[in-house]
Amino acid sequence: MKSTVRDFALSDNAAVIRKRVSVRNYAARPVSEEDYETITQYLAEASRLTGPFGGTTRVELVKVTGAVSEKGIKLGTYGMIKNPQAYLVGVIPKDDKLALLDFGYAFEKLILLLTDMGIGTCWMGGTFNRNSFGREINLSDKETIPCVTPIGYPQGKEGLLRSAMRTLVKADNKKGWSELFCDGAFGRPLEEKDAGRFAVPIEMVRLGPSASNKQPWRLVLAEDRSAAHLYLAHTPNYSEVMQRTDMGIAMSHFELGCRAAGVDGGWVQRDPGLPLPDDRTEYMASWIAKA
Numbered sequence: 001m002k003s004t005v006r007d008f009a010l011s012d013n014a015a016v017i018r019k020r021v022s023v024r025n026y027a028a029r030p031v032s033e034e035d036y037e038t039i040t041q042y043l044a045e046a047s048r049l050t051g052p053f054g055g056t057t058r059v060e061l062v063k064v065t066g067a068v069s070e071k072g073i074k075l076g077t078y079g080m081i082k083n084p085q086a087y088l089v090g091v092i093p094k095d096d097k098l099a100l101l102d103f104g105y106a107f108e109k110l111i112l113l114l115t116d117m118g119i120g121t122c123w124m125g126g127t128f129n130r131n132s133f134g135r136e137i138n139l140s141d142k143e144t145i146p147c148v149t150p151i152g153y154p155q156g157k158e159g160l161l162r163s164a165m166r167t168l169v170k171a172d173n174k175k176g177w178s179e180l181f182c183d184g185a186f187g188r189p190l191e192e193k194d195a196g197r198f199a200v201p202i203e204m205v206r207l208g209p210s211a212s213n214k215q216p217w218r219l220v221l222a223e224d225r226s227a228a229h230l231y232l233a234h235t236p237n238y239s240e241v242m243q244r245t246d247m248g249i250a251m252s253h254f255e256l257g258c259r260a261a262g263v264d265g266g267w268v269q270r271d272p273g274l275p276l277p278d279d280r281t282e283y284m285a286s287w288i289a290k291a
Contacts, residue, residue: 008042008113013256016116017204023120026083026152035117036061039088042113049110051102052251052267052285058091059110060137073136078127084150088121089133094144097244101284103146104248105255108208111149112256120154123147125211125242146241175215180206184223186277196225201257201287208253211242217250218281220274228254228287229272234280247284254287265289 010016042048043059050056062069063086067076077084090107092099111121125147133145178189181202192199198221205217218231232247251267258265271283 008048010112010116010256013112013260014200014204016112017207017253017256020112020115020121020209022122022209023152023154024080024082024122025155026081026085026120026150027155028083029085029153031085031119031152035119036086038117039114042110049106051099051105051248052255053098053102053269055092055096055099055102057099057103057106058143059107060089060091062087062089062133062136069136071136073132075132075136076129078124081122081124081150083152083155085152087133087148087150089137089145089148091137091139091143091145094142097240100146100241100244101248101251104245104250105252106248107147107149107245108249108252109256112252114151118153119151121149121151123149123209123211125245126239146245173213174206177202177206180215180218182218182220184220185274186218186220186281190219190221195221197261197263198225198228198258200261201254201263202228204253204257204260205250208246208249210246210249211239214238214243214246216243216246219254220272222272226289227272228289229274230254230284230286231276232282232284234282236280251285258287258289263289 039061043061046056049059064075064084067074069075075087090103092103114121128148130145133148139145177192181190182188183190183194195202202219205219210216214235216233216235218233220229230250232243234243265288267285268288270286
């Protein structure tokens with residue numbers, strides 16, 4: 001068997017983000033032992049599953065045969081998920097809003113690594129049986145499973161199946177820059193041509209996956225271009241877990257975009273105190289660029 005030791009760096013951050021799609025139809029062939037070894041090596045390094053605010057996500061790899069795990073627990077295929085070969089199960093402390101940001105950030109980086117390896121994934125939040133997965137991984141009463149992803153090799157073109165699901169969640173109907181991003185303050189739309197070195201990171205946020213494609217992120221680029229402030233635009237009566245997880249995904253994409261664009265910096269929680277457009281908009285975090 002070939003060695004799978006690697007540095008886990010993506011081949012091209014921006015290209016992999018653009019390549020990632022939700023895969024619901026998997027080939028019947030098992031994931032190779034070499035690829036499983038790479039995944040388990042990645043999961044064994046806690047630092048790779050730690051978010052910008054210090055929360056570490058526990059991720060369990062659960063292999064399945066059909067819809068049943070190796071322990072004999074029925075995990076299901078959940079509607080349009082066909083032939084999953086395994087699941088990756090994310091686990092965080094209960095009732096911790098900050099942990100959801102760290103989770104979305106860390107889990108998306110794992111999903112992008114799998115994308116780079118040619119392995120398909122699909123974020124699943126409210127469409128799986130948490131009790132079954134909880135029994136499978138011995139979930140404690142202080143833990144929760146915000147999301148899982150099936151994994152496997154994509155089964156060619158997904159045709160009508162994928163088309164129907166993408167239509168259902170409006171996956172190809174991404175909002176434009178003027179709806180999501182602002183220049184210096186809310187109410188002042190940011191144009192891509194004016195974003196300078198932040199153009200690639202911000203576009204990577206726009207391309208991110210989100211629950212029901214609601215794209216809850218809003219971003220205000222500082223006038224002096226020294227920082228980018230990220231906000232959550234809450235959807236009333238919609239899952240708080242999924243929306244905060246989506247914000248972690250956005251943070252992951254922005255950071256990887258910064259690496260691709262050569263913009264050094266890091267995430268902090270330092271509310272700039274900007275006037276908000278409404279009471280549904282909540283400050284999340286700021287990327288502070290180094291000079």
